[in-house]
Amino acid sequence: MTLPNTFPLSALPRRFLLASATALALLGSHAHAADKLPVTASFSILGDLVRVVGGERVAVTTLVGANEDAHVFEAKPSDAKTLLASRLVVLNGLGFEPWAGKLLKSSGYKGESVIAAKGVKARHMEEEKGHTGHAHEETDPHAWQNPNNVVLYVRNIAAGLSKVDAAGAASYQANAEAYVKELQALDAWAKAQIATIPAHTRKVITSHDAFGYFAAHYGVKFLAPQGVNTETEPSAKQVAQLIKQIQREKIRAVFVENMGNPKLIAQLSKDAGATLGASLYADALSAPDQPGATYLQMVRHNVAQLVAGMRLN
Ligand SMILES: [Zn+2]
Structure with a gap:
């Protein structure tokens, strides 16, 4: 329908106005x-x-x-x-x-x-x-x-x-x-950030093995209770082994990921006596109002959090 130009809009019910605006x-x-x-x-x-x-x-x-x-x-x-x-x-x-x-x-x-x-x-x-x-x-x-x-x-x-x-x-x-x-500028920045951490303390725990390419490229060791897939849950034995490793290698940098279930890693950090760091963006960006809304923001956030966490090792 069309409204005559002179028709007072205020005469229409509010619901109608909202519906036509939509x-x-x-x-x-x-x-x-x-x-x-x-x-x-x-x-x-x-x-x-x-x-x-x-x-x-x-x-x-x-x-x-x-x-x-x-x-x-x-x-x-x-x-x-x-x-x-x-x-x-x-x-x-x-x-x-x-x-x-x-x-x-x-x-x-x-x-x-x-x-x-x-x-x-x-x-x-x-x-x-x-x-x-x-x-x-x-x-x-x-x-x-x-x-x-x-x-x-x-x-x-x-x-x-x-x-x-x-x-x-x-x-x-x-x-x-x-x-x-x-991307090249991002990579150079990330390398410089990670270089501030001594090589032998570049160790991190995350929920699932999403950072293998990052690890190989930047020389950071990631340990994860879940494999490269989130479909399978780790066994009690695998979790117990990881807790021992965290304690033996004195790893303080423990992170959850933005997608999926953070309970497992939260329990793990508690059992191993480590502090839980911020969320890392692994397989998904964040919502627009969070710090990983684009790929470039995501990598910057991850590197900054990882470096802050590894400083505690
Ligand atoms: Zn994944």
């Missing part, structure tokens, strides 16, 4: 979003990278949101709709999204997809299977915890965007290369 806002945002390239990213960290590279040309939706755990994600029916409406899907790869193949297939999505970690030198680790007792090798998917790997991520994302939107190729490449400079 409808107009929805119409407005829809019209605006329609000329942008719809892209779906599997989780919040990738979502941020796609936003940076895509800039004004793209509208990004993330499946696994801020402070959520992608390892144990269960897709909703609306996620299939989101995928179908996309022109590009961006995944981490390296086994991080075991649910993605099934979801892509069941949604009927036929478009392009990008594996952001393509070309990364993958880390593999021996995972001890608590109840069966035999070890198997697992790929560590958390490659984004080394900013040098994220250089590859953003270049892969730029190539994927250019494939579905050739007119934006120059813009995507320029955005990616400007961000690469920020």
Whole structure:
């Protein structure tokens, strides 16, 4: 319906005014979003990278949101709709999204997809299977915890965007290369921060093994009761061994992660007599009003907290 210009708005019930304001806002945002390239990213960290590279040309939706755990994600029916409406899907790869193949297939999505970690030198680790007792090798998917790997991520994302939107190729490449400079500055800063801690005290406890790439790149030793996956709980024996190690190596730096269950690590730090530090951002960004709202903020926060924690070792 249209209102005559002279119609006094105050004569309308408040509920009606609110409803039409919402409808107009929805119409407005829809019209605006329609000329942008719809892209779906599997989780919040990738979502941020796609936003940076895509800039004004793209509208990004993330499946696994801020402070959520992608390892144990269960897709909703609306996620299939989101995928179908996309022109590009961006995944981490390296086994991080075991649910993605099934979801892509069941949604009927036929478009392009990008594996952001393509070309990364993958880390593999021996995972001890608590109840069966035999070890198997697992790929560590958390490659984004080394900013040098994220250089590859953003270049892969730029190539994927250019494939579905050739007119934006120059813009995507320029955005990616400007961000690469920020990643290099971030890396140099992180190295300098960690260099203030003597090498033999660079030891940290976290909930799950999300920092293998960070550890290898910056020379920090991480110990975690959960493996590279959050799906399996550690056995009582594994937890007891870790407590002994914390005490033996006099580790004071114990951290929880922003996604998942912090109870296990809280109990562990209590049993081992260590102080619990701030949350680290492992597999997800924070909400916008928290200190890890973007990838760059996330790494800065993590490094600052880790360095403060390791100073106590
Ligand atoms: Zn993880």
